[in-house]
Ligand SMILES: Cc1ncc(C[n+]2csc(CCOP(=O)(O)OP(=O)(O)O)c2C)c(N)n1
């Protein structure tokens with residue numbers, strides 16, 4: 001149980017059947033459980049970009065920062081550097097962080113900044129009504145590719161393995177219990193955590209009939225083995241008969257960016273004074 005209503009009164013404009021509802025519900029449950037164990041939700045910040053996914057910052061009643069499209073991760077990095085005590089959760093779109101913000105994603109993983117990146121990967125630009133993204137399948141027909149895209153999709157799990165992320169997982173919005181475990185694991189992980197969520201876009205890419213029969217949880221995968229994680233990431237080759245592994249692909253421990261920088265811990269009063277000094281120095 002939670003002491004506050006975790007869903008705001010803002011009118012929800014996601015389409016019926018949108019996978020964003022699942023991610024929102026999952027986060028709400030995780031936050032409620034966190035509070036029930038005596039941890040304050042004032043220590044949590046949600047950062048989002050621009051897109052359908054990003055409206056989650058309007059709908060979840062916790063501290064949040066609605067950034068620009070593609071700039072979720074640099075803002076989250078700044079927040080974590082300024083106040084290492086905060087749990088910083090990014091809700092990104094696939095357009096948001098695999099296209100315009102891709103460089104930020106790679107460098108955040110490389111730095112091992114202790115933030116959690118949840119990618120609402122519906123494999124389409126939802127808000128702008130159906131253009132292809134870097135993860136859209138080959139041949140995807142949308143507003144900008146009426147004859148079908150000629151590009152092969154990038155593999156986010158493989159990309160994160162190459163970039164140095166220390167927690168890498170893939171979930172699916174129709175596997176809610178597992179999704180909760182994966183996101184909670186990412187938030188608890190001390191370092192950069194990444195969860196690519198295959199998310200149904202009810203309007204522009206309703207792919208449940210493709211995903212549901214193909215997803216599986218490999219029982220024998222050892223997430224401490226980088227080589228096995230690479231091999232597993234490669235297994236989804238996007239062919240029609242592909243099987244799609246879900247779960248934690250890779251997990252390791254490594255000092256976080258804050259730890260290596262030796263970012264000093266400051267009290268709220270010291271931080272407030274720091275902000276005042278900064279503002280005063282600009283006049
Ligand atoms: C700097 C900037 N570039 C582009 C846009 C236009 N734009 C807004 S949302 C969006 C796509 C969103 O797609 P995605 O990140 O996948 O989120 P979804 O809507 O699918 O959840 C784009 C291109 C913008 N608002 N600002």
Ligand SMILES: [Mg+2]
Pocket residue numbers: 051093094095120121122123124125126133
């Ligand atoms: Mg999208």
